[in-house]
Amino acid sequence: MSRPRLSPGNIPAGVAPIGYVRDRTTSGIVHLGIGAFHRAHQAVYTDDALAAGDTGWGITAVSLRSPSTRDALAPQDCVYMVEERSGAGPARRLIGAINTVLVAPESPERVIAALADPAVHIVTLTVTEKGYYRDPAGDGLLFDDPAIAHDLSGAAPRTIFGYLAAALDRRQAAGSGPLTLLSCDNLSGNGDLLDRLLGAFLARRGRPLERRWTCPNTMVDRIVPRTTAADMDGAPVDDRGLVVTEPFRQWVIEDRFAGPRPRWEVGGAQIVADVHPFELAKLRLLNGSHSTLAYVGLLLGHTYVHQAVADPALAALLRRQIDGEAIPTLAPAAGLDYPAYADALLRRFDNPALPHRLDQIAIDGSQKIPQRWLAAMVERDARGLASPAYLLSLSAWIVHVGGTTGRPVDDPLADRLAALWQGAAGDAHAAAAAMVDQSGVFPAAFRDSAALPSALAAMLARLVAGDPRALIAAITAPALLTDQF
Structure with missing residues (x-):
């Protein structure tokens, strides 16, 4: 028997309702890259602000690729449930902050018009690392990427830069107010990066714009985690937009807005002068640990985060990486207790009520590991310090993208990385050298180091030649001699 579809008029018992009267005619925010994370994060903070009495801050959400989210939400009047899972059981609430969902490839003109609307003051983005078309080795814009070249030709946009440039043109012509462009992706200095890449795109385009935006x-x-069919089957109503998540959430925003904004702080957002310490701690402790759990955990046969972190060997490796290698690269900062933060992370990872697939975390690793691992390794190398846990994590990533494990590799550089591995013909030292020199992933400081390339080659050779658990045990031994690695 089919269940009734979720709608504003069909809210099941036990689900916290929307706490305000929706006005779907007014959107003050456009969000680029609608997906599960946005619906469980920025949309929830905006929902809290609306419930606190803010008005005019509905969200026009944009899918840059697939119509699937629009097709899921439109029949539900764009409302959906967020289900928080923990040992205490699920807690569900209805979210109504999204007014409409546009699909960019179907209607690029509507997307540009939404961005150019004078009522819009903020553009938020969750387009993942690859949506910035950033050269991971050089940090510049990939001008030779076909999508960027297409947008520079003046055709209907395909990238965030094409859409933002077209909207900024219209806003300048109409004398509309300035925009706050708010990247919510896991990139170091994400706002500064967006500003720099957008500036490079505009400069290459050759049509100057008065600067009326901040980033x-x-x-x-x-x-x-990705919502599964089992998650939807377990919901009290048919909700095609359901997202499942943990109770914890955090949003730290630099106080550099171009104009008005919602009172996101009523939902717990932190508006601060300097985001960098928070961002670096998250990238190197949470995101870096997630990537280690993914690549080493998959190598050890695990499927979910909570399984991987419960593996004593892998937990010891993670502790070695966090306490011995990552935290020492983080400068003391007011309000941040790094050991306590790390302890809380491990408790969050160990949540069987929230199965998070390792292969989901492993997606797009070439775009993630420069800021999650490589930057810390380069800093440690400059101080004469070895990084054996990072080296093992990096070796596990190379094995993964080499395609020898039989698992699919979802990465924008997948073909290049597989070809480099295959070209080494089983020689781990040659494979490591090819990855460092030719993948485009490793920064110059890593490539030019007297120690890091050879240390990676030695670690990769040990990993592919022996038992990964024995190698982990050697790295995490209390009497570890770092010069052995």
Whole structure:
């Protein structure tokens, strides 16, 4: 028997209702990259602000690729449930902050018009690392990427830069107010990066614009696994937009807005002068640990985060990486207790009520590991310090993207990385050298180091030649001699 579809008029018992009267005619925010994370994070903070009495801050959400989210939400009047899971059981609430969902490839003109609307003051983005078309080795814009070249030609946009440039043109012509462009992706200095890449795009385009936008840096944190069919089957109503998540959430935003904003702080957002310490701690402790759990955990046969972190060997490796290698790269900062933060992370990871697939975390690793691992390794190398846990994590990533494990590799550089591995013909030292020199992932400081490339080659050779658990045991031994690695 089919269940009734979720709608504003069909809210099941036990679900916290929307706490305000919706006005779907007014959107003050456009969000680029609608997905589960946005619906469990920024949309929830905006929902809290609306419930606190803010008006005019509905969200026009944009899918840059697939119509699936629009097709899921439109029949439900764009409302959906957020289900928080913990040992205490699920807690569900209805979210009504999204007014409409546009699909960019179907209607690029509507997307540009939404961004250019004078009522819109903020553009938020969750387009993942690859949506910035950033050269991971050089940090510049990939001008030779076909999508960027297409947008520079003046055709209907395909990238965030094409859409933002077209909207900024219209806003300048109409004399509309300035925009706050708010990246919510896991990139170091995400606002500064967005500003720099957008500036490069505009400069290459050759049509000057009066600067009427800001790009504050942000840090976002909430674990949001991919919603499964079993999750939907277990919901009290048919909700095609359901997202499941943990109770914890955090949003730290640099106080550099171009104009008005919602009172996101009523939902717990932190508006601060400097995001960098929060961002670096999250990238190196949470995101870096997630990537280690993914690549090493998959190598050890695990499927979910909570299984991987419960593996004593892998937990010891993670502790070695966090306490011995990552935290020492973080400068003391007011309001941040790094050991306590790390302890809380491990408790969050160990949540069987929220199964988070390792292969989901492993997606797009070439775009993630420079800021999650490589930057810390380079800093440690400059101080004469070895990084054996990072080296093992990095070796596990190389094995994964080499395609030898039989698992699919979802990465924008997948073909290049697989070809480099295959070209080494089983020689781990040659594979490591090819990855460092030719993948485009490793920064110059890593490539030019006297120690790091050879240390990686030695670690990769040990990993592919022996038992990974024995190698982990050697690295995590209390009497570890770091010069052995």
